[in-house]
Amino acid sequence: MDNSTGFTFLTGTYDVVNRWRKDFLDPTEGDDRWEEFPGLTHASVHFDGRASFDEIQFPTxxxxxxxxxxxxxxxxxxxxxxxSKRTGTLFPPVTGRFTPDGTGVFHxxxxxxxxxxxxxxxxxxxxETTAHWEQAFSVDKGRTWLTNWHMHITRRAT
Known part of the structure; x- marks a missing residue:
């Protein structure tokens, strides 16, 4: 995979199955600690694949x-x-790259x-039709990670 155009796969409209921890920093396990909800994202690429933009809605x-x-x-x-529409602010960026196997890691x-x-x-x-995204937090400078959000995305048929 060419890192410079790594997000070209993310073009179009996708249904998203979200699953997040009810408390992003609570490591307690169990299904009752997680919540699942739908999303819909519209994504586009720009600058010959070197820029990507998407808007995601969480209707519920x-x-x-x-x-x-x-x-x-x-x-x-x-x-x-x-x-986020909730805050109207831009969060600090995460930066990184795609590895040769196609996995992208950003911190x-x-x-x-x-x-x-x-x-x-x-x-x-x-x-070509699916991808997985996950978010994790560390409170100990990256020694341990707590995954707190998964998105399973599937391209809508045209």
């Missing part, structure tokens, strides 16, 4: 968000920026519920 949650992804050719890295620093966290996004299982 009453909010939406958008992601802008930009490729930096000098660093050979992507920066991913998330904004950054942020805050959740007043606590400093390191954030990791992983894009994996990418095909």
């Amino acid at each position: 949650k009453g909010f939406s968000g958008l992601t802008l992804r930009l490729y930096d050719p000098a660093a050979d890295t992507w920066s991913l920026y998330w904004a 950054g620093d942020d805050e959740h519920d007043g606590r400093e966290v390191e954030v990791r996004f992983v894009w994996s299982e990418i095909t």
Whole structure:
């Protein structure tokens, strides 16, 4: 996979099955600690594949968000920026790249519920019609990670 055009797979309209921890920092396991809900995303690529934009709606949650992804050719890295309708602010970026096997790993620093966290996004299982995204937080400088959100996305048939 060419890292510079790594997000070209994410073009079109996708149904999204979201599964997130009810408390993003609580490591307690069990199905009652997770919530599943639908999403719908519309995605496009720009700058010859070196920029990606999508807007996602969470109809049962009453909010939406958008992601802008930009490729930096000098660093050979992507920066991913998330904004939520709930806050109207741009969150700090996560940066990283795609590996030869097609998995994208991205890290950054942020805050959740007043606590400093390191954030990791992983894009994996990418095909022409599906992909998986997950988010994890670390409160110990990356020594341990707690995965707190999964998205399984499936392209809608045209």
